[in-house]
Amino acid sequence: MRRLLVASVAALGLASAFAHPGGSSNSQQVRRRKTLSFGPVHPHAVYRTDPVYTSNGFADATSDPVEVAQRFVEELARESSPASSFVIRKDSYTDKNTGVSHIYVRQYMHGIEVADGDINVNVKDGVVISYGDSFYRGSEPDPFVSGLVRGLPDAHSEYCADLFEELEERAENLEQLLEAQEALGLDSEQITLGSNNPAALIEQAMGDLPLIYEWNCEHVGAPFFMANHDAFAKQQDALGDPTRALLQFMIAATPNKTLAEELMADPAAHLEKMESTWETHFVGGHATVSALVTNVPDTVSPVKVKAAFIQVPNGEEMSLELVWRFEVEMQDNWYEAAVSASQPHRIISVVDWASDSPMPVAPVPPKVERKTGVYQVFNWGANDPSVGNRSEQKEYFDALASPVGWHSLPYVNDPQSIRMKVKSGPKGEKWRNTTTTWGNNVFAHENWEGRNEWEYNYRPDAGESMVFNFTYTPKKTDREDALDEAKKYINATVAQLFYTSNLVHDLFYRYGFDEVSGNFQQHNFGRGGEENDAVIANAQDGSGYNNANFMTPPDGQNGRCRMYLWNTANPYRDGDLEAGIVIHELSHGLSTRLTGGPANSACLGWGESGGMGEGWGDFLATTIRSNANYSDYPMGAWAANRENGIRNYPYSLNETINPSTYKTLDKPGYWGVHAIGEVWAELLWVVSNRLITKYGFVDTLFPPLPNEDGTVPEGDFYRPAEYTSEGARKPLIPKHGNSLIVQLVLNGMKLQPCRPSFFDARDAIISADQVLTGGENYCDLWEGFAERGLGPDARVDGRTPWGGGVRTNDYDVPTKCKAAEPKL
Numbered sequence: 001m002r003r004l005l006v007a008s009v010a011a012l013g014l015a016s017a018f019a020h021p022g023g024s025s026n027s028q029q030v031r032r033r034k035t036l037s038f039g040p041v042h043p044h045a046v047y048r049t050d051p052v053y054t055s056n057g058f059a060d061a062t063s064d065p066v067e068v069a070q071r072f073v074e075e076l077a078r079e080s081s082p083a084s085s086f087v088i089r090k091d092s093y094t095d096k097n098t099g100v101s102h103i104y105v106r107q108y109m110h111g112i113e114v115a116d117g118d119i120n121v122n123v124k125d126g127v128v129i130s131y132g133d134s135f136y137r138g139s140e141p142d143p144f145v146s147g148l149v150r151g152l153p154d155a156h157s158e159y160c161a162d163l164f165e166e167l168e169e170r171a172e173n174l175e176q177l178l179e180a181q182e183a184l185g186l187d188s189e190q191i192t193l194g195s196n197n198p199a200a201l202i203e204q205a206m207g208d209l210p211l212i213y214e215w216n217c218e219h220v221g222a223p224f225f226m227a228n229h230d231a232f233a234k235q236q237d238a239l240g241d242p243t244r245a246l247l248q249f250m251i252a253a254t255p256n257k258t259l260a261e262e263l264m265a266d267p268a269a270h271l272e273k274m275e276s277t278w279e280t281h282f283v284g285g286h287a288t289v290s291a292l293v294t295n296v297p298d299t300v301s302p303v304k305v306k307a308a309f310i311q312v313p314n315g316e317e318m319s320l321e322l323v324w325r326f327e328v329e330m331q332d333n334w335y336e337a338a339v340s341a342s343q344p345h346r347i348i349s350v351v352d353w354a355s356d357s358p359m360p361v362a363p364v365p366p367k368v369e370r371k372t373g374v375y376q377v378f379n380w381g382a383n384d385p386s387v388g389n390r391s392e393q394k395e396y397f398d399a400l401a402s403p404v405g406w407h408s409l410p411y412v413n414d415p416q417s418i419r420m421k422v423k424s425g426p427k428g429e430k431w432r433n434t435t436t437t438w439g440n441n442v443f444a445h446e447n448w449e450g451r452n453e454w455e456y457n458y459r460p461d462a463g464e465s466m467v468f469n470f471t472y473t474p475k476k477t478d479r480e481d482a483l484d485e486a487k488k489y490i491n492a493t494v495a496q497l498f499y500t501s502n503l504v505h506d507l508f509y510r511y512g513f514d515e516v517s518g519n520f521q522q523h524n525f526g527r528g529g530e531e532n533d534a535v536i537a538n539a540q541d542g543s544g545y546n547n548a549n550f551m552t553p554p555d556g557q558n559g560r561c562r563m564y565l566w567n568t569a570n571p572y573r574d575g576d577l578e579a580g581i582v583i584h585e586l587s588h589g590l591s592t593r594l595t596g597g598p599a600n601s602a603c604l605g606w607g608e609s610g611g612m613g614e615g616w617g618d619f620l621a622t623t624i625r626s627n628a629n630y631s632d633y634p635m636g637a638w639a640a641n642r643e644n645g646i647r648n649y650p651y652s653l654n655e656t657i658n659p660s661t662y663k664t665l666d667k668p669g670y671w672g673v674h675a676i677g678e679v680w681a682e683l684l685w686v687v688s689n690r691l692i693t694k695y696g697f698v699d700t701l702f703p704p705l706p707n708e709d710g711t712v713p714e715g716d717f718y719r720p721a722e723y724t725s726e727g728a729r730k731p732l733i734p735k736h737g738n739s740l741i742v743q744l745v746l747n748g749m750k751l752q753p754c755r756p757s758f759f760d761a762r763d764a765i766i767s768a769d770q771v772l773t774g775g776e777n778y779c780d781l782w783e784g785f786a787e788r789g790l791g792p793d794a795r796v797d798g799r800t801p802w803g804g805g806v807r808t809n810d811y812d813v814p815t816k817c818k819a820a821e822p823k824l
């Protein structure tokens with residue numbers, strides 16, 4: 001019974017945190033962020049890196065990649081029902097270095113978006129090199145959804161009967177149930193939440209997922225006329241009301257128990273206050289009705305609502321469920337949630353855009369006109385205060401990644417100027433230059449209040465000198481003074497957070513996380529992508545301790561990074577000073593925007609996908625801190641004040657020290673994203689070191705700065721350029737093992753499908769190598785993955801939405817990689 005599955009998954013209420021659950025012994029003061037993440041599995045989803053595509057000769061190397069993708073998807077989707085159509089999303093783009101076009105396609109059914117019907121097609125030189133596909137191919141839904149039209153008595157009672165049946169399966173006390181049945185009735189207009197409070201009984205019966213029964217029988221279904229979308233668009237009034245489903249979601253989502261009880265006790269009072277404003281948009285010829293709902297309890301901005309379909313398992317098949325798709329921004333969460341439109345107590349899927357977590361040589365400064373920043377900071381490459389001292393560093397911005405440096409942005413993209421309706425400088429200047437930690441890529445500041453305001457929060461001002469030179473000499477104090485002591489150094493820690501975050505922006509940019517692929521910038525320099533989405537970076541965020549997190553909404557909305565103090569030592573340790581934690585968090589923004597396209601933030605929500613979202617951050621943080629002399633590294637060891645850090649094992653090539661393999665995911669305790677991520681990061685660490693053995697190590701991961709004309713010199717960083725017969729330069733290939741793996745990992749993110757499995761992400765990295773080097777490292781990569789069980793015949797049976805299943809390791813490599821070995 002699929003509904004029970006959904007409900008019971010919800011009831012797990014998977015709490016997640018950057019820190020491993022065993023990570024802190026100081027748990028009294030630690031507030032755990034509540035977060036929900038679950039959704040249906042898609043057993044039919046595929047990712048193919050060897051697609052056979054007969055183009056009927058129309059495509060060649062010069063063909064428009066969008067047209068190639070269009071034809072390919074037409075062919076791929078030709079067995080879908082006639083009601084199915086698709087739209088090529090406008091966040092599709094072509095990678096400047098590799099020349100691969102990443103085309104994202106969304107499915108529609110009867111003109112209504114299928115929120116998890118995704119195809120991503122990767123096209124190079126007119127050829128489809130790989131694609132992922134989770135389109136719905138089951139039977140066509142009725143033009144009238146399940147006949148559940150408001151006012152149809154049959155549907156009404158059917159639903160209420162279902163509801164009762166569901167309860168019966170779970171409830172223990174038959175007598176109470178009978179009372180509840182009576183209270184619910186099959187014509188339940190007058191259900192009240194009286195003394196025999198059926199809601200409480202039902203809540204108990206359902207586990208943790210609270211329900212509001214009053215609505216569920218009373219408001220059965222949304223009348224949804226779908227046969228003709230024009231008619232549909234005109235009938236928004238008849239669409240039914242999403243606020244009930246929304247309130248139900250808020251009851252499940254709010255961490256405030258008092259509020260949840262209040263909402264359940266008197267839903268009507270809260271419903272009355274909510275106001276919906278409807279709009280109709282036309283996307284690729286489809287009319288989409290959406291609404292903004294204001295006054296939603298416990299949210300910090302109006303909730304965006306759309307009607308959509310979502311795919312749910314129905315026996316062996318999949319079927320489509322009509323849902324309200326909400327974007328709910330809360331204090332500690334930013335949810336994309338799908339709640340059944342016809343059965344508003346069923347939360348079908350939910351992704352939290354917030355993710356928790358915890359010496360190379362600096363690049364050369366380019367020439368600049370304005371006075372540039374100088375910072376007293378732990379230098380890039382020093383992971384944390386235990387491995388280095390602060391020193392004076394310059395605003396080493398990368399001229400390609402940050403053409404105007406870190407402290408300038410146009411007035412028209414400047415949130416403070418926008419608020420004051422200022423469009424230019426005193427003499428009509430376009431650019432605002434700041435002397436604070438406020439710029440085009442990052443806004444860094446304290447957030448002691450732990451709330452959502454940020455624009456006018458305190459940030460250090462270096463004045464005309466632009467020297468961010470602040471003392472950092474924390475002292476041991478009495479326990480109750482430890483917080484005040486930590487706050488004394490806010491100038492230094494905000495400056496550090498600003499410095500680290502800008503370098504991460506510039507580094508990721510040079511490996512291809514640019515404007516079109518959805519990076520975080522207020523102004524995009526006319527280079528495409530959505531603007532006004534710099535990272536909001538909160539230092540010493542008062543909403544928690546011993547953690548950190550990052551919220552990634554789709555391209556064009558600001559990412560939000562919250563760094564916390566760690567009360568694991570006296571004086572307190574400040575997460576802002578541990579580069580590994582900052583890099584881990586910013587990597588959530590990277591992987592979320594690159595996987596499934598910039599406009600889809602719902603691809604790394606749970607299970608293996610969500611786990612890899614954590615793993616990439618650990619891997620990149622560890623790679624950035626490593627040097628030519630190999631060493632094992634723990635994660636978050638300084639902040640957590642634990643030698644082995646906050647994961648189960650340090651990252652190590654030695655299987656005694658880190659025994660993780662693919663099959664480790666079966667173990668108890670490996671259903672949370674952080675544990676899954678640790679296995680993925682370990683796999684990448686092993687693969688990475690194979691490439692380092694083969695190609696050596698480069699001390700700085702920063703590619704050389706561009707020439708005046710914007711071309712990139714090879715330096716000692718890239719292999720000598722090669723040219724095609726037409727004279728075009730082939731993609732630049734990093735020469736060394738550590739820089740090459742970073743490039744392959746980022747390129748792989750762009751190639752992989754939405755909701756990737758470990759297999760998909762592995763195949764995408766191998767495919768990225770095929771594109772970049774012609775497959776030179778095919779066997780090295782397979783050997784690396786196979787060393788930890790992720791060989792070609794690795795398997796998972798009985799996968800569950802939260803990462804469960806039974807896995808089989810494969811330590812073997814493809815036959816092709818064995819051929820060269822001498823036969824004994």
Ligand SMILES: *[C@@H]1O[C@H](CO)[C@@H](O)[C@H](O)[C@H]1NC(C)=O
Pocket residue numbers: 256257258259262
């Ligand atoms: C929880 O909700 C109640 C009722 O709305 C409210 O009075 C209280 O301030 C909330 N608590 C927090 C911590 O927000």
Ligand SMILES: *[C@@H]1O[C@H](CO)[C@@H](O)[C@H](O)[C@H]1NC(C)=O
Pocket residue numbers: 369370408425426429431432433
């Ligand atoms: C900001 O600095 C640039 C030089 O980098 C200068 O051209 C511009 O006029 C400055 N803006 C203002 C408002 O002073």
Ligand SMILES: *[C@@H]1O[C@H](CO)[C@@H](O)[C@H](O)[C@H]1NC(C)=O
Pocket residue numbers: 385386387388389
């Ligand atoms: C930092 O500087 C102090 C004093 O010069 C020195 O004793 C210490 O070893 C240095 N720490 C590191 C990690 O280099």
Ligand SMILES: *[C@@H]1O[C@H](CO)[C@@H](O)[C@H](O)[C@H]1NC(C)=O
Pocket residue numbers: 374376392467469
């Ligand atoms: C930074 O401050 C220290 C201590 O006050 C001082 O010695 C140093 O000269 C300052 N550096 C700059 C660039 O102002």
Ligand SMILES: *[C@@H]1O[C@H](CO)[C@@H](O)[C@H](O)[C@H]1NC(C)=O
Pocket residue numbers: 460461462470487488489490491
């Ligand atoms: C931070 O720096 C400012 C100067 O920019 C200074 O006035 C202030 O006292 C400093 N704050 C702390 C807590 O040291």
Ligand SMILES: *[C@@H]1O[C@H](CO)[C@@H](O)[C@H](O)[C@H]1NC(C)=O
Pocket residue numbers: 359627628629
């Ligand atoms: C690596 O180790 C060698 C030998 O101990 C040492 O000379 C070198 O400085 C080390 N390199 C780095 C980057 O730590």
Ligand SMILES: *[C@@H]1O[C@H](CO)[C@@H](O)[C@H](O)[C@H]1NC(C)=O
Pocket residue numbers: 654655656657
């Ligand atoms: C792996 O680690 C174990 C435990 O620390 C150690 O005994 C063993 O020698 C290591 N193996 C290698 C190959 O370094």
